[in-house]
Amino acid sequence: MSISVPQELLDFIKNHKKFIIAGHKDPDGDCVGSQLAMASMLKRLGKEVVVCSSGPFKRSEISVYQDRFADVVREEDRLDAVVVIMDCSAANRTGDLEECIKGLPTAVVDHHERGDRRVGSQENPAFIDPSAPSVTFLTLALIEALGLAPTEEEAKLLFFGLCTDTGFFRHVDSTGYETFAYASRLIKAGANPKETFRLINGGKSFASRRFLGVLLAGSRQYFDGKLILATEEYHEFQRFGPECRDSDALYRLLQAVDGVEVVMLIRQETPGSCSVGLRSQDRIDVSVIAAAFGGGGHKNAAGVSMAGTVETVCPQLLGIFEKIF
Ligand SMILES: [Mn+2]
Structure with missing residues (x-):
């Protein structure tokens, strides 16, 4: 360049x-x-x-x-x-x-x-x-x-x-x-x-590591493991607090899984809205997916805010990925 x-x-x-x-x-x-x-x-x-x-x-x-x-x-x-x-x-x-x-x-x-x-x-x-x-x-x-x-x-x-x-x-x-x-x-x-x-990378609290554990334990694979979804429920967010969030570490750990192409993190930010974070390894342009819902970002890292709950937002996004995979 x-x-x-x-x-x-x-x-x-x-x-x-x-x-x-x-x-x-x-x-x-x-x-x-x-x-x-x-x-x-x-x-x-x-x-x-x-x-x-x-x-x-x-x-x-x-x-x-x-x-x-x-x-x-x-x-x-x-x-x-x-x-x-x-x-x-x-x-x-x-x-x-x-x-x-x-x-x-x-x-x-x-x-x-x-x-x-x-x-x-x-x-x-x-x-x-x-x-x-x-x-x-x-x-x-x-x-x-x-x-x-x-x-x-x-x-x-x-x-x-x-x-x-x-x-x-x-x-x-x-x-x-x-x-x-x-x-x-x-x-x-x-x-x-x-x-x-x-x-x-330093200066993290012990609670933030345990919060990562909660999110990792609740994560699920879709489409033969090409997509991994982690969700943060509102009560978990309230229990740990915003200072315990470490999405970078979460993405890093989940992107290390063999065969994964996209990691998606959906968080219940308020009772009526979610934030969605998307990370892809290479091939898939997640900024296009985020843009489809009014968000933006880069080819391999993008995000969007959506109205609804984890339960209502999830199927909308998985529907898009179903077409891609
Ligand atoms: Mn920048």
Whole structure:
């Protein structure tokens, strides 16, 4: 892959003085890392920056960054400001921030395949590259295109996001040599892989491991084992709490099963709604399935929220997979 940063984005940064950096709601490491590194780089250029997120900062590895984000944009922040949206392509993915950033010139830096893909313009540049492994990867490309190098702090943040979205490089295939070239530059600038691995994978509670056990014990195979379904009932969620969730570990364990092509996790989020997470190994594009129900994501990792209960949502999704397998 060769990355070229749109000239409009470079001009957008050079020509404006005041920036609001937004990301998608329910941020992950890539979103947090790219937003904070972008904010830091812009401050180095002498810009005024407000970095904001509607949260929630659920995952333990990102909750430490929560106090660096504003949860609202004040009227004085909006005055003469422009917006950069990171790790999603539309204002409606930013949750409560959508109203606050409406009508302002907006640049987008994203690597998502589907959803509200948009074409950039001089006033509203788009730096969208689905071949990029993370938005932090694109952020490093941008920093370098501006003739800068990342600071140690920025390198750590960018490396954190790169590791999050690549599953610590497990999702990188034979086309990913640039990913390692970028990683190498970040490590040279001060990122520490060992520390980052511990930040992402350590610090879990004992209860969170037992919760994994409950979900593993309740998981079922479908279509000769090509699909594995894990479900989280509402009473289990209430018993353990959101801080005990570790879907990454659950996917990792179930994707290790011989012959599995898709892992699906359905969670009863409220008595009337479910979240659905989909992970595929290679062949199957789960973003298409998520999009069919109004969700989105990547070819091998996608998600959607659906009204209903685990019992009503399950058959709808299994029906789609029945046609595929
Ligand atoms: Mn991302």
